[in-house]
Amino acid sequence: MAALQERFDPRRNAFDLLRLSFALLVAVGHGIANHTGDQPRIGLSTIGDFGLDGFFVLSGFLVTRSWCTLTSFPRFAWHRFLRIMPGFWVCLLVVAFVAAPVAALLQGMSPLQAVTGTPSAWRYVLENAGLLILQYDIAGILAATPHGVSFNGALWTLALEAFCYAVVGVLGALGLLRSRPVLVPAAAAVLLVLTALQEAGVPVLLDERVIRLVLVFLLGATAYLYASRIPLRRDLAAAAAGLFLVSLALFDDFRVLGAVPLAYLILWAGTCFPWPWSMRTDLSYGVYVYHWPLQQVLVLTALGDAPTGVFVPVTIALTVLPAAASWYLVERPALRHKNSSLPDRIAARLAATRLRRP
Template sequence: MRTLRDTFDPRANSFDVLRLLFAGTVAVSHGLVLHTGWQPRWGASTLGDFGLDGFFILSGFLVTRSYLNLASLPRFAWHRFLRIMPGFWVCLLVIALVAAPAAALLRGLPAGTPFTGEPSAIRYVLANAGLLIVQYDIAGILVDRPRELSFNGALWTLFFEAFCYTVVAALGVLGVLRRRRWVVAGIVAVLAVLTALQEAGLPVWVNERVLRLLFVFLLGSLAHLYADRIPMRGSIAAAAAAVFLGSVAVFHDYRVLGAAPLAYLIAWSGTCFPWPWSMRADFSYGVYIYHWPLFQLLGLTGLAAAPSPLFVLVGLVLVVVPAALSWYLIEKPALSRKHSALPDRIAGWTARAGRRAVVRRSRRAGPGPAPAGTSRGGRSAARPNR
């Protein structure tokens, strides 16, 4: 029986298409919310939740693989930094310098309002630059909008994505990913139990977002760690689809029984299609980070009166432009620096600084106490026999 390890080819798989599909799903969900205040919902989960969970499952699989292949914490951190931060920082600048002034003009306000009002566009960039989004509006431009007041309500997930990267790094440093993969299985089991307890209405004292996103992310990690034991068959995929749909229909939180089947369906879809489509240009990140501000701007135009399908379709078509620019001008050039010697130099400098600190502490402490029965010079302090 072929396993996930047998079917996964890093150069020929459909994961790129799945990422773009999940980004599009989130965009459709947010487009509906910003246009009508409504989106499809099943229990506690929305259409966008399924897309986001799919993103995190794929990320867990690929990021765990990345750590194991790189075998270097500094290089792993460097790769993760290049994948998220350059595109994110430019997105903040685009919102502050382009989207916010455009929104002000569409509202009949001066173009300089984002920089003269409070909270300002400059503060928006600086306050959010650390990846944790703490400011959503700019200068009150969207304050009386009937829908979401945020200029980019999709960016909050990136902080949790980075948190999951940190968890993988910690597990890697502790040797869990290579030698004790059962620990990851145990963590996933605990998160599954907590999800079930939460479904039952019992307090779990865990942040809901952390529980949800770490659970699905580590399911992806687990899929990579146990790829040699996971069979890939169409009949199992069909059964997984049935369990997933049943969990969506029965439970308030579909993840109680549906998260693991969803992870299997994603792994099977990404590796078992007979014609894998690996895309040369990865627009998924750009679609994800730019669709919200684009829909907000469209909502300030005459298109706001259009039917929701047309509104969302126009937004999906237009978002290809900033997504392509983000990929070709920011993300791809940044990723071309993955093999830079900088992280190795930083690691070497840190190691040398640590050794120098140890030497300085030992010198300040001075020589230790002389062993019993000896003098400082090392000679015996005992009186000779007479």
């Protein structure tokens, strides 16, 4: 009976394929919403929510692995920075100074409305540059669209993902991931209890979306920390699938019983997929950050009058273009600097500064 630790091969798995699939699933849900104003739900969960859950499970597993491989907070933070921020900043600029003017032009407005209107494109970039999305609108240009003024409603999750990265980094730097790994599943258990309380109608202090995504991230992290004890078997995967479906049927929030089975299924599929491979071109991040603005612009064209069953696949297919540009022109070049000595130099300088203090 092989355990997750034995079966997982970092160079030969289906995690890249799963990440892209989850990004596309989010894009499908948002495509329906951007075309019709809403998207289908199963209980409290939208189509896109399932994709986000999958993203965060994989992220928890891989980011925890990244820390355990690097064991250096500056280098860990540098890797996380390179993976998110360059692509994110370029996306903000593209939305502000390409998508917004084009959307204005399509409605008979001056493209300068994006710059001169309120709130402006400049403010959109500056307000959101810190990863916490504070401004979704640009000059009210999208007010007439089915889903409203937001130019990129998908970006809000990035700040939460960065928070999860920070949690892993801090626990790792304190040595707790190795000496007290039980803290991670314990925190996940607390969030599961909060999920059950919410399902029962008991108010809790945390936002439901925060609980949900941090929970599945911690489940992925737990899976890596205890990979030697987690068996990967088809009968267990079948049981997990059954429990997941039962939870979908019984609860408004399937995560009450279905979060753990879902995490198991994702990691089982990513590790034991019959034809596992790793893709050299990772379009998942680009698909995630560009699908929404592209859909919001295209809904203003003749494509917006097409049936939803046409609008969604066409816009997703077109999203591959900016996603590929993001990967080849921004993300991959940025990731080439992963082994830069910069984080080590910064850490050494900070350490020297502390030593010089009286």
